[in-house]
Amino acid sequence: MKLIWLAVAIVFAVGEMLTPSLTLIWFSISALILIVLSSFIDSILIQVILFAVIAIALLIIATKKMVKKDKNYKYNTNLQAILLKKGVVKTVILPNQTGTVVVEGEEWSAVSLDNLEIQEGTDVEIVKIEGVKLIVKCANNK
Template sequence: MSILLNSSTIASIPVWIFWLIILVAAVVIEISTINMVTVWFALGALTALLLDLLSVSLTIQVIVFFIVSILCFIVFISLVKPRFSSEVTGKIPTNADRILGQKAIVLYRINPLENIGQIQVLGQIWSARSLDGNEIETDTLVEVVDISGVHAIVKSLNDTK
């Protein structure tokens, strides 16, 4: 192991180049993925690279690389991920959510028994189902209360109940 890990080289390359390769590889992988998977290794490699430039021993650099990488991972999992995760809200927000709470006009009678119905909301035509399972006639004013798949779930605003 002493051949691979002496004070100035790793596998016959300068230590700072080794850390730079790890840093660049982690950044390239991070950029090419949707999820955060290697950013903590990039931060660990950057820290180790800076330590090498300050002539800190290779053993300390390796230890700091792992400590920084693990700490960054723990911070991400415990503090950052819950704030951006859909698990917190239970739903993944989409552009379709903008129709929630909007008023709409029934274009085609909503009939749960025949599984038909259409509304127009914000200039878009949506398949619709009634919230209470009742039929809603054409030209009735409704409010969108939920979205289920590709269907707007609506309640009639003309009811006097």
Template structure:
């Protein structure tokens, strides 16, 4: 007979994986994968809830620390170990909020950035861009086909 914690962990995990579809960053997915795997552990040790939670936490840390970068590389195309904001220069992104006279927003590697056109051209939603430079907390971009 399958115990209730199995279903709780499984539903929790699937919901988090679905949430990841709508949010960038692969954080909810790490929790979701950990919860789904913990659901299997709950079948083996059904009455030890503390051990299940401990397993969930440790597994999530392992997945987040060791596997997150691998998944981001294949899902978002991240390469190298550039963690500084200057690592964005030359990278491609997509416009998520129209860039006009002021600023808009672009998505680069699943992260949203405030953006401004380097040559003051309008860039519509869905167009691909290249990051040309960083100015404070904004990325200065140009349409990909204008390079």
């Protein structure tokens, strides 16, 4: 029976290598555990049940840990990379109106965070992004 569980472990390991997710590895690990347990348990039905229980438990535990870890990770997309950077006002930003800000050589539409007028040439900090507009504040206002 040990050779059958070894074959199952290899099949799931090969399947895991062919997929981009960490799903089948837990079935492979479960099969490796059953190689040891099959020395003590003669019933094939109990072995199969243990295999399923161990594999599903490992899958659930690992998935929860990965999802929890993933929640805290900040993805650095192009838009998120621009947050907290500095820019220069190219076209005056009037209260409740859009102006233009240059950030790293790119022009962006921008509005003031506090609905204040921000004059041309003023250094600003990008606070957030809403749609295609930057929400900015004067860089010297902390």
